[in-house]
Amino acid sequence: MVIHPALKAVEGGIRLPGARLDEAVGLAQAIDLDIVQAEVVPVSKRRPATLMGKGAVERLAESVRDNEVAVAVVDGHLSPVQQRNLERAWACKVIDRTGLILEIFGERARTREGSLQVELAALSYQRSRLVRSWTHLERQRGGFGFLGGPGETQIEADRRMIGDRIVKLKRELEEVKRTRELHRSARRKIPYPIIALVGYTNAGKSTLFNRLTSAEVLAKDMLFATLDPTMRGLKLPSGRNVILSDTVGFVSDLPHELVAAFRATLEEVLEAELVVHVRDVAHPDSEAQAADVETVLKDLGLAEVVDRGLVEALNKTDLLAEPARTEVINHAKRRPESIPVSALTGQGVDDLLACFDRLLSSGRETLDLQVELSDGASISWLYQHGEVIARRDDDSIAYMRVRLDPMDAQRFQQRQAEGKRP
Numbered sequence: 001m002v003i004h005p006a007l008k009a010v011e012g013g014i015r016l017p018g019a020r021l022d023e024a025v026g027l028a029q030a031i032d033l034d035i036v037q038a039e040v041v042p043v044s045k046r047r048p049a050t051l052m053g054k055g056a057v058e059r060l061a062e063s064v065r066d067n068e069v070a071v072a073v074v075d076g077h078l079s080p081v082q083q084r085n086l087e088r089a090w091a092c093k094v095i096d097r098t099g100l101i102l103e104i105f106g107e108r109a110r111t112r113e114g115s116l117q118v119e120l121a122a123l124s125y126q127r128s129r130l131v132r133s134w135t136h137l138e139r140q141r142g143g144f145g146f147l148g149g150p151g152e153t154q155i156e157a158d159r160r161m162i163g164d165r166i167v168k169l170k171r172e173l174e175e176v177k178r179t180r181e182l183h184r185s186a187r188r189k190i191p192y193p194i195i196a197l198v199g200y201t202n203a204g205k206s207t208l209f210n211r212l213t214s215a216e217v218l219a220k221d222m223l224f225a226t227l228d229p230t231m232r233g234l235k236l237p238s239g240r241n242v243i244l245s246d247t248v249g250f251v252s253d254l255p256h257e258l259v260a261a262f263r264a265t266l267e268e269v270l271e272a273e274l275v276v277h278v279r280d281v282a283h284p285d286s287e288a289q290a291a292d293v294e295t296v297l298k299d300l301g302l303a304e305v306v307d308r309g310l311v312e313a314l315n316k317t318d319l320l321a322e323p324a325r326t327e328v329i330n331h332a333k334r335r336p337e338s339i340p341v342s343a344l345t346g347q348g349v350d351d352l353l354a355c356f357d358r359l360l361s362s363g364r365e366t367l368d369l370q371v372e373l374s375d376g377a378s379i380s381w382l383y384q385h386g387e388v389i390a391r392r393d394d395d396s397i398a399y400m401r402v403r404l405d406p407m408d409a410q411r412f413q414q415r416q417a418e419g420k421r422p
Helices: 017-029 054-067 080-090 097-108 112-127 154-189 205-213 256-261 267-271 286-299 303-308 324-334 349-361 376-385 406-417
Strands: 002-007 038-043 071-074 093-096 194-199 230-235 241-246 274-280 311-315 338-340 365-372 387-393 397-404
Touching (some): 002 017, 017 071, 017 097, 054 080, 071 080, 071 097, 080 093, 093 097, 112 154, 194 205, 194 267, 194 286, 205 230, 205 241, 274 286, 274 349, 286 303, 311 324, 311 349, 324 338, 338 349, 365 376, 365 406, 376 397, 376 406, 397 406
Parallel strands (some): 002 038, 002 071, 071 093, 194 274, 274 311, 311 338
Antiparallel strands (some): 365 397
8 A cells, every 4th residue: 555645734846746646656666566555645734643644544544454455655754653653553564755765775776885875774764763673672681791781672782783784884885985986086097078867766867878878777667777877988979988877866855864875876976077867758747856856966066067057858758749749849949958859769869969069079179280190099099089070191190170178188288299199
């Protein structure tokens, strides 16, 4: 059973309760739960004991019995006490939105870093909920000094064990972070720009990533299909090499445990030269989803990038009927950095790549260079790092007009002046 408590005090925003319920059902289906009932429950005010009113709790208890519900998902934040009281009232397992998202992440994480991040987030969440996890708190257990001596209750011992594990996980994550920094340092020596795809979960980032790079990243019509970041090389129409990064999808009301834990997963976004916001324009809550993504990016310290304006890949245009399709196309015409695309059919992808080229070239310098034909290494380097606009060869000299990033231009000219190769 999936319940979305529609709090009247906060439902006046742009997100529709029905769309929120659909999203919660999608999250539950992402871990293969069979949904027998899903409904929006109006809540006039938040009850400290059960979140919902007494009448709603009793009515739902009957539904749980009649439908033989084993798990009830409440699409909102439950305090440990509310969770325990609802479990007693409904006689089934109850999990809130945070617990559900953690469950999905725990099932999907594949890399070592992803697994560590998930476990850290889950333990931080679990530590606050030991109040409902144990029915034998009156029992005492003795033991050695390092296990907790006489008088230490089960809950205290478990809380301490979780605390120790959290400290260990944070240490291991620092090691992983250092390794990632070494990889990034290595990439800086071959300074290909990074283009990061961000967006709401199930917006089509991985499908677009696969379309652009011919990769085989898992792409499904399913929330949180991608959890571990993936990077691939991509050659733009100009011949310029870039690195494309696929990232974990964002979601509204992302649990604060996960915002903190997954900050490292999204570090590639902080390094990116271009941030591309992949939007599902066919979704009824597209505007609200876009606002959620921008909020998370600002939380990550990318407020300046968001305010300057992200590149928008207006995805799933193939699912739009008229006049909605015309509206999206007209919106894109008013804003050159918004490109209507369909990652599934490939429509608009060439325009998107051309947009990447244009934006990455905007800060480049155009140089007229003379390079000896015998200096094949320098000519190759210019093709690899720059955009060769024109070239004319005579018997011994290549006359080249090249667009280069300011740092690369300075590096090339300095090396030439010293008679060295770049």
